Amino acid sequence: MLKIVEKTKLWFAMSLFIIIIGMGFMVTKGLNLGIDFKGGTKLDIKMNQAFVKTDVDKIIDKHAKGEYLSKTLDEGKNLEITVKSDALTADQTATMVKEIKSQYKSSELLTENTIGATVGSELKTKAITGLIIAMFCMLVYIGIRFEFKFGVAAIVALLHDILVMVGVYAIFQIPVNATFIAAILTIVGYSINDTIVVFDRIRENQKNMRKASIDEITNTSITQTMARSINTVATTLFTIIAVYVFVPSIRELSFPLIIGILVGCYSSIFIASPVWVILKKRSKKAIA
Template identity: 35%
Template sequence: MKTINFMGVRKLLAAFSIALVLGSIASLFVNKLQFGLDFTGGALVEVAYSKAQPLEDIRASLGQAGYPEAIVQTFGSPTDIMVRLAQDHTATLGDEVLSALRAGTEAEVSLLRSEFVGAQVGEELREQGGLGMLLALAIVMLYVAFRFQFKFSVGAVVALAHDVFIVLGVFSLLKLDFDLTVLAAILAVIGYSLNDTIVVSDRIRENFRKMRKGDSEEIINESLNQTLGRTLMTSLTTLLVLFALFFFGGEMIHGFATALMIGVLVGTYSSIYVAANVLLVMNISREDLLPPEKEEEVDDLP
């Protein structure tokens, strides 16, 4: 089997990765994230139908009534519908939405609840979500440093930060809604990418101790080739599930599936070209991974 020289183009792809991250950061500053109702606040209307209705028909009725950006989902049962609107709540909003829904169906529709969702909750969610991601990265760094070696922990965290910035940058650039499901997907991306990076790191450590010939670049290349099949199969099977969720899972998890698809692709790339590249930049060597020699005990002479 031919050995792929992954590290032969590492400088070129390092420049590519840096450009992607800088572009993502620039997009976040210019376009910012399009926070959804979970973060910005707005109005919430819940209604009950006498029989189940297609969500597409409900969205069409609301769009014709002047609510094209309404988020529609079921809750509890197929006949219970939740409508979320990114606008200020008024005393008559519930009745206006109810009238629009009744005009689009022959089924009976009754109003269950109409209330305001405060933006203060969204502000707390943004802060807690950001702190959660930072805490996850810090725990990852400690875990990898304890299990492998400090240089591996730096490579893992750089790869994870690379993945998170790119996912956020794509959402910012395309102006996709960023809600709680997308935040959950980003945390899942951290877990997925970390798992892939740990598998690669474990093989690199094993080969540094086992292979007697070859410099650091050759050993890392051999390790990446040995784990390539596993990495690609895991990514492909995960992507198949995510494609199914994206196309058949409904509007509410489009953002979740999109973020994970981007994250899986970028995470697969970063476990090969970012984490391993950082190890070479930090001059990883066989001496860094050799177990410490045990000191021989000398019996006291009488």
């Protein structure tokens, strides 16, 4: 039987250390807000010829003056340019594209999407609201299906996952855009599913191990579900890693999912269960 509960301080300390590092990067560097949140213009240009990205960047910088991001797509064949909100007017953007086309005759503008800062602010508000509503519904469901302490422990684990993921975005400066919302919601759903499996086994063992301590019941439950958790995570990761390697265009989504799935599995075992034990023991002390 694994001794998980006895090392609660170690698990909490490890998580706190990682979260503090992430929050430190967020305070010093901030989040790399994409145009979905900050507003701006995204251009996809098909170059149709060999080009040096730094040379194209010089043209872009002459117009946008550092208020842009650029990256190659499709193994260097295309170029994606993201200009920050209010850096260029529509006419200035058209002039910049015209200059790129004049230097690279075969290039062509595939798409041009402009999002206002107001739309980005609205998206941010809706994303936060949606996440809060989702977590509240989970708390209510788990509280009814199991008990309220299980619900609180599950929400603490989810908050842990979100803080770690925000830290990952801050450390690696991954653009925070619509894929960020998708990644967070996917991870929250995956993590709560894993947590419920562990909690369900704890509930069953409470009935079957009436003379056992809370620590022993929890350790036994985690041990019994450990193989299932590892197998589920492994098979899921194989798929996501394959997507990350072979589909570069969605690495902004697949990379955080890889981290999030690992974090979600960790929190279900080493955060949610110990938190429930702490709440359970405090409740018994209060009754006594």
